[in-house]
Amino acid sequence: MAGFSVMDTLFQRTLDDLIKGLRLQLMGESAFLSKALDEIRREAKSTDPDTKSAALLKLTYLSSLHFYDMSFAAFHVVELLSSTRFSHKKIAYHAASHSFDDSTPVLVLITNQLRKDLTSTNEFEVSLALECLSRIATVDLARDLTPEIFTLLASSKVFVRKKAIGVVLRVFDRYPDSVRVCFKRLVENLETSDSQVVSVAVGVFCELALRDPTSYLPLAPEFYKILVDSKNNWVLIKVLKIFAKLAPLEPRLAKRVVEPVCEHIRRTGAKSLLFECIRTVVSSLSDYEHAVKLAVVKIREMLVDDDPNLKYLGLQALSVVAPKHLWAVLENKEVVIKSLSDVDPNIKLESLRLVMAMVSESNVAEISRVLVNYALKSDPEFCNLILGSILSTCCRNVYEIIIDFDWYVSLLGEMSRIPHCQKGEEIEKQLIDIGMRVKDVRPELVRVSRDLLIDPALLGNPFLHRILSAAAWLSGEYVEFSVNPFELMEALLQPRTSLLPPLLKAIYIQSAFKVLIFCLNSYLLLRGDAASSSYSDKLVPDVPGLFSERDSVGCSDLASCDAPVEAELDEGFNPRDLNQSFGGLSVEYGGEETSTCGQASASASLKDSFTHESITNLLNRVELAVVPLTRSYDVEIVERARNVHCFIELIKPQMPDCLVQKEESSDTEEAEASKIIKLMHDAFSNDLGPISVSAQERVSVPDGLVLVENLEDLETICGDVQLPSLNSFSHGSSHFEEMAGVSIPIFQSKEEPGPSNECTSLLAEHRKQHGLYYLPSEKKDGDYPPANDPQLQANSNDDEDLAKLTEQLLVSKKKPNHAKPRPVVVKLDGDQVPIAAGPHSQEDLLSGTVRDVLLGSETKPTTRSSTKRKGKEKLNVDSTTESKENLGDVEKQDQGNSSTRKSKPHTHSKGRRHRSPGKKGDEGEENCQKAKPKSSGRHKARQRADAPLNVVSQTPVIPDFLL
């Protein structure tokens, strides 16, 4: 064994060797490391402390820089802790503080070692133990070592004392009852002359006050003295932080502090202190106008500074001050908006937040304009941040700040066209939401939707699909506002809709259905009017030619229904057949579009357009588009397509009849057709409205219906149900291929639909016919430029323009008069979701104890509590063992019901065994002669003792000399 040890020591790899080996990397890092770890495992078991310490040092290195698990060595660390040699101890403590946590089982073994080191005469050993304790203290350790910490808090060595103060934070955290013992000494340390000690003590109080400020109000005089007297910036910063928390709680205190803080602002040259002062003023002293003014002046200086740090912090400070003093932001508007194009993304983000804070009813349009322009020229990430914040700001509180909805809706449309826009889902939501809530805006919504739908390039961008589906839905739902439903129908049925995922495609079909019904119904109404007023039907001359054409198409379509095999053949000629007739139509539409500007002329031309010919063509067009879809893979599409198809089948035989034979008054059939159409129209014409969030709650649960409370198992069922993913949208086009006789499904990439020959020719045909929907062809047929090509977007997003716009925004300060009153926005009570108050009882135990100690001892010493405290303090000072016992008891009463600590019963029973004599006496003293052997009795006694304290703690008292 001895030989092994010596050899081991002599030939052991040191940390240096390990690092050198790692850097050389002769055998690959992971291989080298696993070899080194094997060595360490062996060496750590060695009985020789030198070998062990070297091994642990290496292990700590690997653990802290390469994140190896070193829990296996925990026991060896404990072994090494007990070494008498300082160098070993140091390594062991370092390893312990690095690797131990609350769940480390060997922690229970080090209590005595820690106690020994804490009471050591070597101050460096004490320091090591304190350092380690500040990291690893558990409830047990904190409880057992409180007496030692208490002693060290008054150590004559500054070096040790300040570390003890630092440890107190962790000890309080773990074992709140230690506050009763240590708090007074901690407070005393605030008043010592040594600035380092004060600094650490203030740091601890700062941390404590952040968690629960109210408890520390009584200490305000001490903090105030430091604020006024101290010249140490580190200390001042911490004290300011404390006051930032205390001032909002006690207005008199705020009044008192505001002057010294301003004095610091004026006097100091240190940026960190200056910033802390500013932050204190803007966050907690914002009621004091002169202080805020001073702070804003300083913020301005920071904003124009070259140092990006100061600029960033200045912007942050502004955003804190913004809610209460918007003028401060408006004053610096220029800088803020300029920062939107800063090189630093963090600064950009911060200024974006500020810009959004400035938004109000009167300037939302201008600000959105500027922002959209910035979005156009920024990188995708920031662009979407801008869009996201515009969207969320505008929809806040049911579109509170929007007055002109027409403008907002067109902005939404514009945003969808911005390159990099990925906010499809949000825009979709808002478009539909506005459609349902705001009646007056629907015509504009339909117009915007039309513009989106009609652009085939947009279909190529998967991020926009959601928006397009919203547009499709809107234009179907509110088709009565449409300027030209025929055009809309074309847009809804255009070939590139095959790029849509099936669910959205289904929405398109459904919308087409609605448009169709609307057209038929309008036609019937119109015709009915015409028929009743004058019998001379101007449509009649058209009829014969059209009739024959329609007839042939109708036949082939019927055939296609009967025999799908034939249908494939039919597809070949059908389009051409139809397109001929559509050629005339689309020209007509083109002319129309130019003429339709105002609503009046639109409706006039709309009336004209519902001719017999146009309706028939529409029917055919829809049928042509829908029939292939009835064989789609997707259920939704098939379902919708079948609906439409069946409807057309139902209507079609009767339409021509009623047209031709009108004079012959075969009213029965006509009536039937119009009845069906009317029925369908009625079915679709019911207005859909928004639904309150709490709607479900108002429906009472019927008897006998058992609701499952826990829906967790639902997740396993629904886990694989997802929204249609993007890669599933080649369905439509693969369908085309199948029709063309290619039986092998071709999988296409996302970007390129890769149309087959058949497809391309169809597309080319369509393109020729409906040039209006297509972008000017620069590239090959069917190859669309990406929807979001920056080059294609208006070239107006130059810096100059931006600057001009920005200037305009800056100049125009007067409120624009809104000619239009704000339209009615439907609101439901469920729209404002109440924000649940967060749970706020975490620190109760600690703050409760602090309050007990502070208020009990300093302001209103009730007889009982004072005797109790006295007794306890005496105990603490007199003998550590006794105080320990005392603590153990308190602990038990307070936390007897907490089940989190597993190791507690063990140590506790141990403590009891050791110190059973004298226990009763102590208890009696503590509880004012009410000691009872049973814990329930003790508990009661304690409650009684606490009762007066609790009353006091609700009204914190600040000594009057301060106020």
Added chain:
Amino acid sequence: MIQFVLLISRQGKVRLTKWYSPYTQKERTKVLRELSGVILARGPKLCNFVEWREYKVVYKRYASLYFCMCIDQDDNELEVLEIIHHFVEILDRYFGSVCELDLIFNFHKAYYILDELLIAGELQESSKKTVARLIAAQDSLVETAKEQASSISNMIAQATK
């Protein structure tokens, strides 16, 4: 308070990690990966603060090393920048114009210095001189202990045990 301190080289190698709040080894790796991605990607003339989860990370680059400290929302960024600078100055004084290699081979000493500077995530000593004195005193303690250990009589005692 300071949640943790990281030293990352420009190549993304870790040179020092010190955790003042509990993180498991797994979380530590994750944190490091996340942060080094964010911080190393930032250009030279940007501000030294990054928002990360619910914290803020203050970093500063000295030569090839990034010194990062993660702090709470309420903490003062500029103060932390000063602490970082303070730490660097002390390291510089101790190693004599410190370079990355010093920290690579004396990683434990960098820890000891940090431990004298911060405790429980708070600054405990703002005087460079004091820290230097304390470190020197402990070094000499370690040295004497080592000398004792390596004396021949000790070796013999060990071997014949």
